[in-house]
Amino acid sequence: MSRRTGDGTTGPEWCRHRAGSHVAGASVTSTSGPYNRAVPSPVIGVLAVQGDVREHLHALERTGATALAVRRPEELARCQGLVLPGGESTTMIKLARNFDLLEPLRERIAARMPTFGTCAGMILLADEILDGTADQEPLGGIDITVRRNAFGRQVDSFETELAFKGLEDPVHAVFIRAPWVERVGPEVDVLARVEAGPAADTIVAVRQGALMATSFHPEVSPASTSAGGPDDRIHRLFVDLVCESA
Numbered sequence: 001m002s003r004r005t006g007d008g009t010t011g012p013e014w015c016r017h018r019a020g021s022h023v024a025g026a027s028v029t030s031t032s033g034p035y036n037r038a039v040p041s042p043v044i045g046v047l048a049v050q051g052d053v054r055e056h057l058h059a060l061e062r063t064g065a066t067a068l069a070v071r072r073p074e075e076l077a078r079c080q081g082l083v084l085p086g087g088e089s090t091t092m093i094k095l096a097r098n099f100d101l102l103e104p105l106r107e108r109i110a111a112r113m114p115t116f117g118t119c120a121g122m123i124l125l126a127d128e129i130l131d132g133t134a135d136q137e138p139l140g141g142i143d144i145t146v147r148r149n150a151f152g153r154q155v156d157s158f159e160t161e162l163a164f165k166g167l168e169d170p171v172h173a174v175f176i177r178a179p180w181v182e183r184v185g186p187e188v189d190v191l192a193r194v195e196a197g198p199a200a201d202t203i204v205a206v207r208q209g210a211l212m213a214t215s216f217h218p219e220v221s222p223a224s225t226s227a228g229g230p231d232d233r234i235h236r237l238f239v240d241l242v243c244e245s246a
């Protein structure tokens with residue numbers, strides 16, 4: 001994707017263009033996203049073996065990225081970034097193995113391809129899993145310990161407002177049989193915690209370099225932007241990460 005430009009700078013065209021779009025600011029609308037469609041946009045895959053794939057594909061498309069459902073190693077090879085969706089982490093790992101994706105995924109994540117895991121996707125990205133099945137092995141990448149289905153029967157699915165590092169206004173977070181983060185390594189940045197209730201202070205969003213994960217589902221957030229459209233701010237943060245890492 002990298003090209004040398006007339007002014008001697010290098011980097012993907014969509015990234016440079018995006019920086020310009022930010023400066024332009026006012027010309028950016030929530031429906032077109034910050035990219036100019038006239039230039040190539042980043043290809044961001046969504047692991048598409050199980051789970052809420054379509055919601056992530058739509059959210060990514062709304063940011064202006066080119067979203068790609070990934071079921072084969074050749075599709076993964078085209079991606080500059082990847083989303084691991086919510087679903088069932090044990091099933092996703094089994095299917096990824098059946099689709100010959102397990103090792104290619106591990107390699108790309110180890111090589112620090114920007115990757116964003118939501119809920120089951122967070123479990124896949126964790127270096128250590130508590131309450132996993134006996135044979136559950138993560139892809140790994142983020143130095144965290146997560147506990148599966150951690151919020152318990154009473155509150156296993158709930159919605160709440162959270163402050164999210166890097167975003168001005170709180171996000172409306174939807175938790176569905178979610179994991180929480182019980183340990184974070186020294187390189188891990190905590191992006192969000194539950195703010196109230198029995199699970200107050202629990203870590204539910206993290207980032208380590210180009211790898212990011214949330215316990216909750218930003219792809220299913222109800223409309224909450226001032227413009228009344230879907231709230232894609234967390235997906236936009238991830239697309240920024242893809243851009244910065246290019």
Ligand code: GLN
Nearest residue numbers: 086087088089119120176
């Ligand atoms: N409980 C699921 C798991 O262990 C995650 C739930 C979700 O992704 N909504 O994989």
